[in-house]
Amino acid sequence: MSESKTGMTSDDFRSLVVAMAAAIEANADRLTELDSAIGDGDHGANMKRGFQAVLGELDQLATKPVPEALKAAGMKLVMTVGGASGPLVGTLLMTLGKELPADFDRQAFVMAYEKAVDAVAARGKSHAGQKTMLDVLYPILDAMREGADPDEVAARARAAADATVPMLATRGRASFLGERSIGHMDPGAASVALLAGVVARTLQTHQGA
Numbered sequence: 173m174s175e176s177k178t179g180m181t182s183d184d185f186r187s188l189v190v191a192m193a194a195a196i197e198a199n200a201d202r203l204t205e206l207d208s209a210i211g212d213g214d215h216g217a218n219m220k221r222g223f224q225a226v227l228g229e230l231d232q233l234a235t236k237p238v239p240e241a242l243k244a245a246g247m248k249l250v251m252t253v254g255g256a257s258g259p260l261v262g263t264l265l266m267t268l269g270k271e272l273p274a275d276f277d278r279q280a281f282v283m284a285y286e287k288a289v290d291a292v293a294a295r296g297k298s299h300a301g302q303k304t305m306l307d308v309l310y311p312i313l314d315a316m317r318e319g320a321d322p323d324e325v326a327a328r329a330r331a332a333a334d335a336t337v338p339m340l341a342t343r344g345r346a347s348f349l350g351e352r353s354i355g356h357m358d359p360g361a362a363s364v365a366l367l368a369g370v371v372a373r374t375l376q377t378h379q380g381a
């Protein structure tokens with residue numbers, strides 16, 4: 173994998189996937205608890221299975237340019253995560269990979285990310301404010317557009333996940349609960365915030381190296 177303008181190398185990509193899979197594994201029980209409260213209790217196990225599958229293909233993925241690797245990882249997640257979140261998280265990565273030029277800078281990344289979030293919204297027939305992962309994906313977009321550094325993007329993602337707690341779910345399985353969905357964090361929002369934190373830490377480690 174050649175080095176892009178963002179300085180993302182094959183090693184960076186590798187570290188990122190390893191760190192994501194580790195964070196999902198470490199938080200799988202918490203994600204499942206969140207999903208048990210307002211869903212069907214499989215989110216942690218589903219995400220863990222998906223990221224372990226991506227991890228299993230890491231050697232092959234790391235030989236590809238970053239956009240191609242993202243597309244392949246997204247497809248793997250669609251095939252292995254299942255539930256409602258598999259196609260959504262997979263769509264995010266696949267679209268990101270499709271929209272990113274081979275040699276991308278920060279601005280190109282933000283533009284590709286915007287298209288990826290819109291693709292998730294279209295796939296889930298959802299929009300912001302329905303207590304879903306979109307309620308974290310859009311605040312991440314806003315923060316990146318404003319030029320926030322990775323740490324701040326991650327902090328805003330965590331705050332956005334916290335902000336799903338008092339929300340009423342109007343999309344997804346939690347919406348079947350109506351008012352009883354209030355008072356719990358959306359599991360998809362929690363996963364996305366967790367992954368944003370991993371991306372921030374990984375970028376910082378590598379930029380600081």
Ligand SMILES: [Mg+2]
Nearest residue numbers: 211212214215
């Ligand atoms: Mg579930």
